[in-house]
Amino acid sequence: MAKGKKSGEPKGKKITLKMAKNALRLTVDGKRRLDLSNMEIATFPKCILKLADVDELDLSRNMLRKIPDSIHEFVNIRMLDLHSNQLENLPAAIGRLQNLVSLNLCNNRLTDVGLPSEVFxxxxxxxxxxxxxxxDAVPSSIGALKELRHLGIFNNNLTRLPESLHSLPNLESLNARCNLIPSDDKPPLDPIQRVECLYLVKESCLCEPCLKRLKEERQKMDSRIDDAPAKKRSMFTGLVTPNSVAQDEQATWR
Incomplete structure (x- = not known):
């Protein structure tokens, strides 16, 4: 083993302050956004702490395994996007981001232990x-998020939904699909609209079981299309973006 290298350490691109500054964007509503998504980053770049006054931080679609306690230095941040990384836990310091409006943790490796109560x-x-x-569960303390409007808890190992969801007065949409919740045990959520969302990631970003399941589902879909009558298949002729609705939903979650 080469001197100075530790076994098992993820390899990734090194981000310099100059690169980070070049990744700064101004959103349509005048917010400063630091977009470091899909850059093969494996370690949280300390240099971006010098840009901690940004309003939005996007570190999605990388190889991050850990977010440091220093994340609390982003005191003005309103949007934090960490989806499609390899995070197994979050620091309690994330609870100090009191201006945060949107938090995306989709497609990681978070467990009940790795999700700190400070998020709520x-x-x-x-x-x-x-x-x-x-x-395996959603803490009842989620009921403290009185401003919450959109909640995604799909594709987990949930066996029930907390009753505290009923205490969220502004909740507009809930996606709880693909869990282990028995249909007869689901509490009534009449005012809550269930929505689906789509994420596009490289196959290399998926774990082996997820990739296997994806290929199986794709084969089933192809089989259904091949078996369908020709008349039904022709309904999609000339449709340029058959997944445009799903793309709109993706934009909603990002």
Whole structure:
């Protein structure tokens, strides 16, 4: 083994302050957004702490395994996107981001232990995406997020939904699909609209079981299309973007 290298350490691109500054964007509503998504980053770049006054931080679609406690230095941040990484836990310091409105943690490796209770201290949070993780339960303390409007908890290991969801007065949409919740045990959520969302990731970003399941589902879909009558298949002729609705939903969650 080469000197100075540790076994098992993820390899990734090194981000310099100059690169980070070049990744700064101005959103249509005048917010400063630091977009470091899909850059093969394996370690949280410390240099971006010098840009901690940004309003939005996007570190999605990388190889991050850990978010440091220093994340609390982003005091003005309103949007934090960490989807499609390899995070197994979050620091309690995330609860100090009291201006956070949107938090996307979809497609990581979070468990109940790795999700700190401080997440539910984010009083201004309106959108929380915990989909595609390894959660066995949603803490009842989620009822403290009175401003929450959109909640994604799909593709986890949930066996029930907390009753505290009923205490969320502004909740507009809930995606709880693909869990282990028995249909007869689901509490009535009449005012809550269930929505689906789509994430596009490289196959290399998927774990082996997920990739296997994806290929199996694709084969089933192809089989159904091949077996369908020709008249039904021709309904899609000339349709340029058959997945445009799903793309709109993706934009909603990001």
């Amino acid at each position: 201290l984010l009083r201004k949070l309106r959108s929380l995406n915990l989909g595609m993780n390894f959660l």
